[in-house]
Amino acid sequence: ASLVAITPGSGCVGIRTYSVLFGFCAGTFCNVATQLKFLLGVDDTLDIFASHAIGGVVGNVLTGLFTQHSVAAYDAIADIPGGWLNRHFIQ
Numbered sequence: 503a504s505l506v507a508i509t510p511g512s513g514c515v516g517i518r519t520y521s522v523l524f525g526f527c528a529g530t531f532c533n534v535a536t537q538l539k540f541l542l543g544v545d546d547t548l549d550i551f552a553s554h555a556i557g558g559v560v561g562n563v564l565t566g567l568f569t570q571h572s573v574a575a576y577d578a579i580a581d582i583p584g585g586w587l588n589r590h591f592i593q
Contacts (some may be wrong), residue, residue, distance in 0.1 A: 503532035503553050507561035513574060514582070520568040527564060528557045 507528030508521055515521055535552035546552065569585035583590040 503528045503557040506554055506557035507564065510558070510561045511565035511569065513577075513580075514565060514569040514585075516570055516573045519570070520564070523568070524561060524564050528560045531560050532556050 504525035508515070508524045511520075511524065515524065532549075532552050535556040536549050539546050539549070539552065544551075565585070567586045569582065569588070569590075571582060571584035571588050574580045574582045574584070
């Protein structure tokens, strides 16, 4: 679930800063989604929806929040202003 969540932000989020938060949030939300399938009575044997759909949504939202201008500029091509923490609120 953590690898699914970090995929959208793989070139925009630093290793030491927010990647651990991606993994923690994805693990938490995906675990809750796994438990919800028992309450709803849904037959999802391999937890594909809980892992990939919920993990992907969590990763996309956190990428918008935690994208860092300094990390994206490492390739010398991308020129993005960053995410919400870099005061780029339009993203």
